[in-house]
Amino acid sequence: MLNSEKWQRAEWWIFTFVTIAGMIPLLTTKFFPSLDGASHLSNTNIINQLVFYNNKLFQQFFMLNPEPVPNWTSHFIISILKLVLPAFLAEKILMIFLLGGIPFAFRSLMHTIAPKNILYSYLIFPFTHSMFMFFGFFNFCIAIVFFLIALNYWLLKEDSPWNFKKILILTSLVAVTYFSHIVIFGVLLIIIAIRIVVRTAAAVICRSGDTKMIFRNFLIQVYAITTSALVPLILFVYFFYTRPGTRQISYIAREELLKYLVTVRPLISFNTILEGKITIVLFFLLVGLLVTGFTFFVVRLIRSQISKTTIPIPALNGWWLLLSSAIILVLYFTLPDAYGTASYTNLRLGFIFFLLIILWISTFRTSPWIGIIAVIVGLYVNIRLVDYYAPIVRDLGKMASSCNKAAEKITPNSLVLPIYVMDNWFTGHFVDYIGVDKPVLLVYNYECITGYFPVIWNREAKPNYFLGSPSNPDAYINFEETKGRPSLELNYVFVVGNYDPNKDGFFTTLHRILQEEFICVYSSEYCSLYHKRP
Secondary structure (H helix, E strand, O other): OOOOHHHHHHHHHHHHHHHHHHHHHHOOOOOOOOOOHHHHHHHHHHHHHHHOOOOHHHHHHEEEOOOOOOOOHHHHHHHHHOOOOOHHHHHHHHHHHHHHHHHHHHHHHHHHHOHHHHHHHHHHHHHHOOHHHHOOOHHHHHHHHHHHHHHHHHHHHOOOOOOHHHHHHHHHHHHHHHHHOHHHHHHHHHHHHHHHHHHHHHHHHOOOOOHHHHHHHHHHHHHHHHHHHHHHHHHHHHHHHOOOOOOOEEOOOHHHHHHHHHOOHHHOOOOHHHHHHHHHHHHHHHHHHHHHHHHHHHHHHHHHHHOOOOOOHHHHOOHHHHHHHHHHHHHHHHOOOEEOOEOOHHHHHHHHHHHHHHHHHHOOOOOHHHHHHHHHHHHHHHHHHHHHHHHHHHHHHHHHHHHHHHHHHOOOOOEEEEEEOOOOHHHOOHHHHHHOOOOOEEOOOHHHHHOOOOEEEOOOOOOEEEEEOOOOHHHEEEOOOOOOOOEEEOOEEEEEOOOOOOOOHHHHHHHHHHHHHEEEEEEOOOEEEEEEOO
8 A cells, every 4th residue: 555656646745745834834934033044144135235236335344255165055045036036035935945955855865765665754854944944054954955965866876877967967966065064065975985885895795796897886986976076175175274273173072962862952943951852752763763673674684594595685775874874973973063163063963863864764674654653753743843943933033023124224335333232142143134135234244254154354445433423532432443444434333132331331332322422213122223313
């Protein structure tokens, strides 16, 4: 019944329905409120001002990063979309691509690896709404999509003759993966290399062909992946070579990393305790499926020994996934979690580890009812998580929309000082929502500082800027003091939260300036916008 054509069509529509249903709670607000999403939208606006609108003011402050950094993809997609669409619609199109692309790319890969166990593809849904989505790590999420597509393409084409067209397609997939996220690019090459080595070793050990032919196929496959990844590999080496070795490196204790695995930490976005009670169910499900699958394999192995038959090679198809999972797990426990401003390396590797484990589970020959149980439990975890996220998204979405609405009161090509004073780590970049559509220049930009993103400060021409009146030292703040540079007056102050004028000297002076020289032109429960008096 499970293999009938009618059932397969029905099951595909069920998978599609679940995919679409999972999108709806995250797309009901104007903006998808995420940790870094507002900054990405704001910087795509900067890219468009520099490239398409030749904005002289923005050219004084910003420039495109001359280094082809591996964080370009989402910025490129949104920048192009924003030429004809407002920022919130461009973001929604990207979200739909990610929320639909991850499950269907994973399902396609599983269909290639283990088509008879396609029900295990439903385990991808909790990973579709991962912490990386809510943190606004859009480039990482795009890299996951193309990692799955590239790996699937390799599996489909590895034994066929490699011609120019196939090399070009693989090169494009590998390049997009690199320009989305450097860690996932490295993981992709590691897994493909493992696949090549394991299959070659298995062919030699099992004597499944002429030794010269096996070695020839090995060289062809090495040539194919090396040629396709050559340019990104050079950029990969250059990226780390040009980063100073004095950056702060931090590690997470192994006991904590082990706890992360048990709670499936890459899925937890807001509350480790509440969400952990849900995600731990998924961990025990995966453990149970592994034990069950391995038990079925051992039973078949014993039966084959008793009946003096051999297990066919296809039954051993998934062991390259086991080796890949093991190596990723070693990297998970040994690599630093943060290198300068680049962080969450362990959780990114943990995310890939769980995907590989699910793929490995799918290669075991078990009862269809085991797959049905996996579907039920996987959807239960996903529904519980989405139900938890939905009200949070609505509340944060109101705040994002409120910050964005303040831009209506700002004159184009104005200088804005953004100030964040809320005690909430998640909304720290929400100040950037005022700069996602209009040519509004915010004088603080964390992406420009890191050097990991497409936009950087134009340090050779960046003007000084100040707040208040230079003739009144008690109501004056000078933020830059580069000799020989012009000084520009800040036109607006955008405050998210409520500042305490007695907190320190800066806020005391700021309060005096706002009281004497500015007028509040927009106010909500989340933010206030002050404009310089005429």
